[in-house]
Amino acid sequence: MNETLKLISNRKSVRKFADKKISKDDIDSIIHSAMRAPTAGNQMLYSIIEVDDQSLKDRLVKTCDDQPFIATAPLVLLFLADYQRTYDFFISSGVKEYSIKEGIQHRTPGVGDLMLASCDALIAAQNSVIAAESLGLGSCYIGDIMENYEIHQEMFNLPEYTFPITMLCFGYPVGDYTGRQTVPRYLKEYIHFKNQYKRLKQADFMEMVKPIKEKYFKSGKYTGNSENLGQHFYTKKFTADFTLEMNRSVQKALDNWSGVE
Numbered sequence: 051m052n053e054t055l056k057l058i059s060n061r062k063s064v065r066k067f068a069d070k071k072i073s074k075d076d077i078d079s080i081i082h083s084a085m086r087a088p089t090a091g092n093q094m095l096y097s098i099i100e101v102d103d104q105s106l107k108d109r110l111v112k113t114c115d116d117q118p119f120i121a122t123a124p125l126v127l128l129f130l131a132d133y134q135r136t137y138d139f140f141i142s143s144g145v146k147e148y149s150i151k152e153g154i155q156h157r158t159p160g161v162g163d164l165m166l167a168s169c170d171a172l173i174a175a176q177n178s179v180i181a182a183e184s185l186g187l188g189s190c191y192i193g194d195i196m197e198n199y200e201i202h203q204e205m206f207n208l209p210e211y212t213f214p215i216t217m218l219c220f221g222y223p224v225g226d227y228t229g230r231q232t233v234p235r236y237l238k239e240y241i242h243f244k245n246q247y248k249r250l251k252q253a254d255f256m257e258m259v260k261p262i263k264e265k266y267f268k269s270g271k272y273t274g275n276s277e278n279l280g281q282h283f284y285t286k287k288f289t290a291d292f293t294l295e296m297n298r299s300v301q302k303a304l305d306n307w308s309g310v311e
């Protein structure tokens with residue numbers, strides 16, 4: 051394995067950070083790497099908000115499903131799917147008048163535009179993860195930033211054609227990061243297909259989850275009364291309160307992206 055492949059293969063989420071600042075040069079390198087990520091049509095349909103106000107970090111702990119480590123991260127980056135800047139650019143470039151002249155149906159950003167902007171933001175985010183890793187910094191995604199849309203709008207002054215698609219906490223790992231084992235994944239044959247999608251059956255699922263089951267659930271200790279890994283994920287993630295809130299919040303945000311004025 052070359053150094054890049056080794057770095058990718060050994061990466062682990064980090065949720066406990068040393069009380070050590072990250073240099074401005076390193077933060078600049080992380081942002082630079084995010085901005086060098088591929089972006090649809092080179093339009094950069096995302097924005098990155100660096101959250102260094104401790105009171106905002108403290109509030110994020112609560113609004114992102116009570117995750118105290120957010121407050122201790124020396125660097126917190128909020129990644130927005132952002133069509134606002136591009137749409138404002140269009141408007142300030144006189145596109146409304148231009149569309150009348152050219153007979154083009156004017157429109158506002160729609161759900162497809164949100165999807166594309168989300169792709170941009172997430173790809174930029176992952177570049178920043180890898181860049182940070184190469185600088186000895188650990189990171190952890192906060193998917194719960196998709197919850198509480200109205201509160202995050204107010205906290206970060208977010209206009210209608212933006213959506214906080216992910217957030218990243220960065221910092222120097224505490225403890226033996228290199229020695230810590232990576233978290234196992236499902237077996238490759240159930241993830242990587244050729245040419246056609248393969249719908250899985252019960253026997254496939256038994257095989258698919260083996261690496262995870264062997265590592266974490268040898269004793270069969272699942273959440274609550276769950277009797278297997280499927281029931282465990284269903285209870286702990288899919289039907290959990292935070293997931294229900296995420297679905298409500300995203301649905302609320304989607305209302306802005308109608309595609310019509």
Ligand SMILES: Cc1cc2nc3c(=O)[nH]c(=O)nc-3n(C[C@H](O)[C@H](O)[C@H](O)COP(=O)(O)O)c2cc1C
Pocket residue numbers: 061062063064065117190191192193194216232233
């Ligand atoms: C979209 C996304 C959202 C995530 N949200 C959270 C989160 O809110 N809190 C957290 O502690 N970890 C979060 N994670 C980290 C995952 O739990 C982690 O990647 C997974 O357990 C695998 O562990 P690993 O990254 O160490 O391989 C998130 C990861 C992704 C990709």
